[in-house]
Each structure stands twice: as C-alpha cells, then as structure tokens.
Amino acid sequence: MRFEDYRISPGIKQAIGKLGWKRPTDIQFKAIPHVLKGEDVLAIAQTGTGKTAAFAIPVLHMLDLKKQRHRPDGIKCVVMEPTRELAIQITRVFEQIGKHTGVKTFCVFGGVEQGPQIEKLEKGIDILVATPGRLFDLTAQGHIRLDRVEILILDEADHMLDLGFYDDIQQLIRKLPRNRQTLFFSATIDEKIKKLAYSLTKKPIRISLSPKDPVSKNVDHAVAHIEMDDKRFFLEKLAKEYKDDKILVFVRTQVRAERVIKAMERVGIEAVALHGGKEQKLRLESLRKFKQNEIKMMVATDVSARGIDIPNVQYxxxxxxxxxxxxxxxxxxxxxxGTARGKAISFASDREHELLQKIEEYVSYKISVMEVDKNTYQHVVETSEENESDWKSLIKEHNDYLADPKKRKKKKRGKKK
Incomplete structure (x- = not known):
C-alpha cells in the first residue's frame, strides 16, 4: 500500500511526497488505520521504525478535518516527551507533515525563558508537544488549558518511566477529559509499562513489532577489549581513519563526556557534547552542528540522545x-x-565484562570480537598524538628551564629547603 492510497487530506499527502515517503513502514501500516478510527493504541516498536509518523499523520488529518468544520479553539492534542531534544524533534515532524494544513503545532520545555512560550500559547495552537516539568508549570499558572484535549500521545513511554515521570503522567490524566483517544508508543515493554498503558486506555489495539529481535538488522556489531585508560587512543585512531564519517560516542556520565571531549581536543579532533549538564542553548547548538556535518563527532549520555533522529551516523x-x-x-x-547500514563498536574493559554478558543475553547472541593483538594495541597507544604532544611539552619545559636561570635558582632553593 502506498501513502497516496490512504484517505488522508491532500495537504498531508503533498507534504509526505516532498519528504520522499512513498510507502508506510510496518508500524505506520499497522497503526495509522486504527488511529484514524479513533481507537486507543498501544504500540511497541524498536527505534528507527517510523513511530513518530505513525501517530503524526493520522492525528494531523483528523484535526485538519475538524478545523475545516470551524470547531472551537483550544489545544486538541497533547504529546508528552521525556526530553527537550525529543520534544523539539517531534514538533519538527508535525510541522513538516502538517505544513499544508491549518493545524498549528507548538513545543514547550524547560531550561529556557517561559515568556516567549506563553506568548505563543496565547495566540492559539492545536497540538502541544511538551516535557512534563514545563507542561505542569504552565498549566498551574493557567497558561495551558487541557479541558478540550481530545487526543493524548505518550511517546517513548519506557524512557519516561525510566526518568521517574510515572506520577507526573498520572497527575496529567486527572486534568484531561475522560472521553479522549490515547496513543501509547514505546520501544520496549515490561509489566510496569503494561500496567500504566492499560490504566490509561480503553480496550487498546496492541501492535508489537519484532520484540524478540530488538536490534536493527542494518547494524554490524563488534566489541574490542580495551582497557579503560586506553580507550581514548582507539577513539582517536578511529576518528582519524574515518574522518569523513559521522561518529556518535556514548559514555556513562556527564563528567566522562567532558573528559572525552578534552582528550579529543588534545589530539586535534573537534567534538561536541550532549548531556543534561549543558545549558539548553548549548545542547541545541551541539545537535545542530552534528546534524549539519559541521562537526563529525558527538559525545553523549543515554538520557540526552535517546530516541533522537540524527541522519547519516556511520558509527x-x-x-x-x-x-x-x-x-x-x-x-x-x-x-x-531506514535502509542505510551502520556500525556499532563497543570498547569493553576487563571491569565491564559482566555488562557485556548482560547485553549479549538481552540481544540473544554473541557480539563478534574485534581482535587486537598486543603489537597493534601497543602501536595504537604509542603513536597517539596525545603521547607525542606530552613528550613535546616535556622537552619544551626542559628547554625553558635550561634557558631561564631564575627557574634553576628556584629549584635549587627548593631542594635546600
């Protein structure tokens, strides 16, 4: 089935055509008809399968039809997102698909001044994409009214629960009309998610795609056994060998992200960081530079990069x-x-052996080992520009010492003391 065969508004078909979409993905093919019928949906699909368009296309169509019939003003759809980056990304998708409709989409999130957001809300919108914190702040202040909401979408629901938003979601439900359509989209599902989903929906249509094979078949996986202190040398080597490729690096903490950035700077590799410790403005600028290929490496934590769609990441x-x-x-x-191929390489130290085992159990297969013999390992470490620059700085420091008699006198006095 092609998108042109769907009974959706011509403006949406026009926008989809400009985006180059001809046929729906599996999740879109299964979800769109049920959403158009006004049914509640619980959809589980792995990342990168087109979940956003699976709810954006039918929701835009339904609201566009109602807008043409001069329905009352007010927010008609609320889309809850776990992070600011995701909220901005989802808003962009709604705006692209709804470009030729009369439906207005707007995004609110924390970390920025609320004044401009309030001003936009007062002008009137149809779809509100929001993170929980700012949504509740503006609702409590009376700038957001939820009494006319007809559709609630919980996106990346598993991630929202991981971030502790369970109570926030329950609080939101109390403010919404009971007679509404609820769409629940998640990459994974467990008992807690299932319990929440069924408490919010009425006889939902359950859609689940490839739950037993959660990893994209377009990704080649490998693991290299590298000690923790040597990882920066191997990242440097990879970045210099594949300098035209886009590399997304994941670390465990914000501090680690900044350390990796500094390590890359020391060897002449420019990278940007994406984590919760950075100001929102800087996070958005990092994303922009990486997406637009101005910088080829981004170092991120799990919370910040989860669900974000970044085109053409090779590694x-x-x-x-x-x-x-x-x-x-x-x-x-x-x-x-999509149809692109990618590579995922894990640097595993001895102390991460147990974590590697858990990952292999979760994906149900052994990740192929990228063998690094002792000579190659030593060569990578010794030929790093970081080691060269350290050696050069030591020589320079020694030469400066020999050339400056004052420094020699100070050192002698220090020894006597």
Missing amino acids: VINYDLPDVAENYVHRVGRTGR
Missing part, C-alpha cells in the same frame, strides 16, 4: 558499556536507520 561507539542492557539497543539504533 556508534560505546566508549562505556551501558549499565542497563536495554540501553545498548537504543544506542546502536542511532545508526543503520
């Missing part, structure tokens, strides 16, 4: 193995998207 590097095996799937899903 995902697990600089640190994730503490939660499930996050491995979300990380490697940033490459090999």
